[in-house]
Amino acid sequence: MLKFKTALVDSRLWHWFPFLLAVGLNGCSTYYGQLAVGQFDLLRQREPISEIVDDQQRDPQLRERLNQVLQARRFASTALALPDNDSYRIYADIQRPYVVWNVFATEEFSVAPLTHCFPIAGCVAYRGYYQHGRARGAAALLKAEGYDTMVSGVQAYSTLGWFDDPLLSSMLRWDDERLAGLIFHELAHQQLYVTDDTAFNESFASFVEREGLRQWRTSRGLSSQNDAARNHYADLSRLVLATRERLTALYATDLSESEMRTAKRGEFTRMRQAYRRLRDGPWKGDGRFDRWMAQPLNNASLVPFGLYDRWVPAFAALFEQVGSDWQRFYARVEAMGRLPADERKRLLEALH
Numbered sequence: 001m002l003k004f005k006t007a008l009v010d011s012r013l014w015h016w017f018p019f020l021l022a023v024g025l026n027g028c029s030t031y032y033g034q035l036a037v038g039q040f041d042l043l044r045q046r047e048p049i050s051e052i053v054d055d056q057q058r059d060p061q062l063r064e065r066l067n068q069v070l071q072a073r074r075f076a077s078t079a080l081a082l083p084d085n086d087s088y089r090i091y092a093d094i095q096r097p098y099v100v101w102n103v104f105a106t107e108e109f110s111v112a113p114l115t116h117c118f119p120i121a122g123c124v125a126y127r128g129y130y131q132h133g134r135a136r137g138a139a140a141l142l143k144a145e146g147y148d149t150m151v152s153g154v155q156a157y158s159t160l161g162w163f164d165d166p167l168l169s170s171m172l173r174w175d176d177e178r179l180a181g182l183i184f185h186e187l188a189h190q191q192l193y194v195t196d197d198t199a200f201n202e203s204f205a206s207f208v209e210r211e212g213l214r215q216w217r218t219s220r221g222l223s224s225q226n227d228a229a230r231n232h233y234a235d236l237s238r239l240v241l242a243t244r245e246r247l248t249a250l251y252a253t254d255l256s257e258s259e260m261r262t263a264k265r266g267e268f269t270r271m272r273q274a275y276r277r278l279r280d281g282p283w284k285g286d287g288r289f290d291r292w293m294a295q296p297l298n299n300a301s302l303v304p305f306g307l308y309d310r311w312v313p314a315f316a317a318l319f320e321q322v323g324s325d326w327q328r329f330y331a332r333v334e335a336m337g338r339l340p341a342d343e344r345k346r347l348l349e350a351l352h
Contacts, residue, residue, distance in 0.1 A: 031127065038130030039159075042099070045092040046166045052091060065176070066091060069167055072180035072216065079219065080212050081326040082187040086164035093169040098153030101135035102126040105147045106299040109251045109260055111244050113303045114147070121160070122195030125303055128154070148298035156182055161190040177213065177222075184212035191330060194337040200344065203311035204333060210312070211319065232283055239278070240305040243271045247299065268297045314351035 049066045052058050069088065077084040104126050105114045113125035129135035132153075139149040155170040165186065171179060188208035194200050210230075217223070250263050275293050279286060295301075315333070322328040336344055 034130055034134060035128070038100070039163075041130075042092060042094065042166070042168075043163060045094065046090040046164075047092075049089055049091050049167065062172075065172055065179075066167070068176045069179065069183070072176075072183050075180075075216055075219065076184055076187050076212070079215060080184060080187075080208065081330065082184065082208070083161065083190045085161075085190075087161075087187065087190065088165060088167045088183050090164060090166045091169075092166040095169065097170055097173070098132075098155055099168050099170055100128040100130055100154045100157065101132050102128050102152050102154055103135050103139050103142070104150045104152065104300040104303045105139070105142045106303065108146055108148060108299070109257075109264075111247050111251070111299050111302060113300070114142075117196075121193075122197075124198055125307075126152075128157075148300040150298070150300040150303070152304070156186060158186040158189040160193050177217070180216055181209045181213045184216075185209040192334055192337060194344075197337075197341060197344070198307050199310045200337070200348070202308045204315055206308050207312045207315035207319070211316070228286070229288070232278075232286055232288070234309075235278055235282075236275070236289055237305050237309065239271060239274055240302055243267055244302045244305070247302075271297075311348045311352070314348040317351045 049070055053063050053067050053070065055063070073088050076082040076088075106112060115123045115125055116127050117123040127138065129138065132151075135151045139151050142149050155173070156168055157165075159165055167183075171182060174182065185205045185208065188205035189201065191208075192201075192204060246267055247264065250260065250267065253260070255263065272293055275289070279290070318332055319329050322332060336347055339347070
């Protein structure tokens, strides 16, 4: 049984409640039905973090972690000028490792993802499911149709300010620094979100996360602990993106399907071999990505790479241009977000 002292339902939830109820009653067997039921169930589990921290009967370790969260949350609004609302000042124990599972899919001989369009978030390269079984079932159906698929667990997401997003128990698996970065990242999505431009949105949020963490560490007199992990992920990302480029060139050839499948397998073997050289060489045995690399890999496995950091250098340059002033930075990014996609891309390339 879930236990909580105060069930929080904000005014925006009541505004959307007839819609959520109608969709849910339409059948949680439908895709939108399971989204509505899952989101409503998540929201009704929330309780104020301050009450947990003050409750001497609650787990001391949980209270300490949540107290650290409140400090990072205050820093997000006071120092980084991120939205000052109840998001991440409330907590939900979801009693599972992930809040949703995303399903990515591509055609067998393409690295371009299938996209799905939604009323609020626009078009994205995945579909999310609140139950692992539903995600696996959806992936199996796509695979039966000949698509490459991947199911990936997600520990947090943003409702883009429509609701006050809770800190989830799944997020507490991370250390304090990574948890603070996640809060900065998700609040950045509330600060600004451009429909149908995932790379822009994720790169913007990733820059806010990285610069926010740098300032957070400085304010607390801490040295960086994650530079090696960040650099290793950057190496992995470059390796994956290079593989994706070679596959794109491969799929544009006139090879037969049989020949193309063989060459495709060869590219993934090549990527694994290059990874092992990195791990056993410059990384000095850091095997944090071994599990990902050991799984069955296909086109869909490559989709998420590049979305989160493609334009981070451009946003870093823009931040420097405005004198590291967060308000001026957000104003410039918001103006950029109103531009047509092609013009926005040209500006980002010029800043890169």
